[in-house]
Amino acid sequence: MSTVPNTLIFATELPAEVTPDLLQKVFSSVLKAVDWRLKGTISLAFTNKADSQRINKQFAGNDYATDVLSFVYKKDILRTEDEIIGEIAICTPIAIEQAHQYGSNISSEVALLLTHGLLHLNGADHQTKSEQASFEDIQSAIMKSLKLIYHTMPW
DSSP, X not given: OOOOOOEEEESSOOOTTOOHHHHHHHHHHHHHHTTOOXXXXXXXXXXXXXXXXXXXXXXXXXXXXXXXXXXXXXXXSOOOXXXXXXXXXXXXXXXXXXXXXXXXXXXXXXXXHHHHHHHHHTTOOOSSHHHHHHHHHHHHHHHHHTTOOOOOOOO
């Protein structure tokens, strides 16, 4: 087992109203709530719709902007503390739209999307009804523990 700590770094400027403290709190809450499998640094970036669509098309084959994308790198190898082992990209305009749509705020919506992305990085998925239910349960429990507004995901 690696002794490399888990770290969250910010690759871009954060949206207004979203604080580094909140994002670190979300990260810590996810690590405590699940059997976290990764060791190393996770990079978090905020994108616009055009970049989200470009990344989604290039890596997932979907030609549309999406709220959150996550990518795992270098599974099961020894790594150094500063090595990025996963990335999450949150589309700020979509997060803002969803916050308005669901009666939330940008901080809570970004926290939900970060939680969602981290769960994917850790191997969780929601392709089947059973996976969706399990994913939603843990995601909801994390958001409740943070005392943040959240909504169920539109699978």
